[in-house]
Every structure is written in C-alpha cells, then in structure tokens.
Amino acid sequence: MDGETITALHGEALSNGAIARWLGVSKHTVALWIKCHDDTGQTLHQLGAGRPRCTMPAQDRAIAAIILNRHFTTAPSTRKELGLACTPQKIRNRHHSHDLHAHIPTKKTHLTEVDMERHLKYELEYAEKPTCFWEDVVYCDEKTFSTDERTTTRVWRRRNER
Known part of the structure; x- marks a missing residue:
C-alpha cells in the first residue's frame, strides 16, 4: 500500500471509505494521503518523520557488542555501563533489531x-x-x-x- 495507489483510486472517483475497504486501511489514512497529495503534489514518504532515536549508530553497535560478548547481561546493566539516557526497553528493542531475544538457558x-x-x-x-x-x-x-x-x-x- 502506498500513496500513489490511494491517489490513483481517488482519481477514479472512489470514496475514501471504498478505498479504505479495498486496501484494508483506515479512512483516516486515506484522507491523510489524499491531503498530502493535494498540498504537495506528491506522495513520497518523508525521511526523518517520526520520533528521533535515543541512540546513535555507534551506541547501537556498542549495545550489540556487549550482548554478543556477554549473553547473560541485562538491559538495565547495559544502559548503566554505556551511560545511556534511554529506557531499558529501548535497549531490548536494539537487541531485537539484531535478532537477539531473551531465552531461559538450557537445562544443565x-x-x-x-x-x-x-x-x-x-x-x-x-x-x-x-x-x-x-x-x-x-x-x-x-x-x-x-x-x-x-x-x-x-x-x-x-x-x-x-
């Protein structure tokens, strides 16, 4: 689903509700894409839209290095070790982005x-x-x-x- 599809269907005189049902999105999403197209003449996704990340790429690499070297460490201890201002959940999210998940260790x-x-x-x-x-x-x-x-x-x- 992209903005071009929505504007093309809108150009065929379909209602916002019909477009939303056809694409499986909300009417609000359809209205926002149409408004964006009417205002700017394009339907490109703006890079940088959304909340800024609380960690920089170098910090993300440091988080990954800690976890890859010490599998039993916790998110709060990683945060404290690196002196990060973000929440432990953000640290866990960085682990998940590296396909690392918390599991109970295997039985001895x-x-x-x-x-x-x-x-x-x-x-x-x-x-x-x-x-x-x-x-x-x-x-x-x-x-x-x-x-x-x-x-x-x-x-x-x-x-x-x-």
Missing part, C-alpha cells in the same frame, strides 16, 4: 560419574575442615545461582542457537 546435565568422583576426592581431601567451611561450599557444576537478583536468569541469543 546431571552429574556424571567423573564429576561425582571429583567431588568425593575434594571432600576426602578437606574432610577435617569444620562445619562452617562446608556451609559455603558450592560446586561449580552443580548449581547456577545469582547473588544480586532473585529473577529468572535469561540469556540473549538468536533463535535456534544454544
């Missing part, structure tokens, strides 16, 4: 025999340690956790990518 595999043997070896090595030592022990292959937030962990990645 269960412990293998080798992992359990390594754990046992470690435990036997430090068996004499007091109970307070063992309260802080978390094996890196057992649990994913966050010490700063209580939200679901998200990973930014492209579709069908692991």
Whole structure:
C-alpha cells in the first residue's frame, strides 16, 4: 500500500471509505494521503518523520557488542555501563533489531560419574575442615545461582542457537 495507489483510486472517483475497504486501511489514512497529495503534489514518504532515536549508530553497535560478548547481561546493566539516557526497553528493542531475544538457558546435565568422583576426592581431601567451611561450599557444576537478583536468569541469543 502506498500513496500513489490511494491517489490513483481517488482519481477514479472512489470514496475514501471504498478505498479504505479495498486496501484494508483506515479512512483516516486515506484522507491523510489524499491531503498530502493535494498540498504537495506528491506522495513520497518523508525521511526523518517520526520520533528521533535515543541512540546513535555507534551506541547501537556498542549495545550489540556487549550482548554478543556477554549473553547473560541485562538491559538495565547495559544502559548503566554505556551511560545511556534511554529506557531499558529501548535497549531490548536494539537487541531485537539484531535478532537477539531473551531465552531461559538450557537445562544443565546431571552429574556424571567423573564429576561425582571429583567431588568425593575434594571432600576426602578437606574432610577435617569444620562445619562452617562446608556451609559455603558450592560446586561449580552443580548449581547456577545469582547473588544480586532473585529473577529468572535469561540469556540473549538468536533463535535456534544454544
């Protein structure tokens, strides 16, 4: 659908309502294109129309670089790191424009025999340690956790990518 089609149909003496139904747009849209053609004599889309972007192309590239290097980062932390004045949703929109979407990470595999043997070896090595030592022990292959937030962990990645 473009302005030329609307003005051509208008030139064939079709009403705004008939043109709107034919093209599947609102009557208001048809009226605006016809008014634009009557005022300027053309139906070209004006570049730069609309709200200005809150980020520059260099900032967009910096946002993409952060996400591509650190998949687990969040939009607010990216905004804070780059010192941007836009909202976190704008940052997420920039991710989406690079075909990056927030997904829940894949499930971790269960412990293998080798992992359990390594754990046992470690435990036997430090068996004499007091109970307070063992309260802080978390094996890196057992649990994913966050010490700063209580939200679901998200990973930014492209579709069908692991």
